[in-house]
Amino acid sequence: MSEEITDVVDSLDQTAGDAEEIASDKVADLVEYIVCGLVTNEEAVSLDVTDSDGSALIEVSCAEEDAGRIIGRRGRTIKAIRTLARALGSRVGTSVEVEVLG
Numbered sequence: 001m002s003e004e005i006t007d008v009v010d011s012l013d014q015t016a017g018d019a020e021e022i023a024s025d026k027v028a029d030l031v032e033y034i035v036c037g038l039v040t041n042e043e044a045v046s047l048d049v050t051d052s053d054g055s056a057l058i059e060v061s062c063a064e065e066d067a068g069r070i071i072g073r074r075g076r077t078i079k080a081i082r083t084l085a086r087a088l089g090s091r092v093g094t095s096v097e098v099e100v101l102g
Helices: 002-013 019-038 064-071 073-092
Strands: 046-052 055-061 095-101
Touching: 019 046, 019 055, 019 064, 019 073, 019 095, 064 073, 064 095, 073 095
Parallel strands: 055 095
Antiparallel strands: 046 055
């Protein structure tokens, strides 16, 4: 799976356009890719991206029964998702926060 994530990040790096808008879109695409791989009801997943000066807030909405899958035991899964999102965010020049709304 890590090879697939690397491919997604590499393809996102090749996207051109407005740096600030695209930066949060790249991170949101990565988060959506990871979350959709975890949940059972992909149609219920939606992301709300709020951009501010140099930062982005990504709120993940999902079905209630899938919230636990995204959060994981002791929050390990969401912590890993946040780590990946922040790493890509720093790579494209924005700080990122990810929140789960069940």
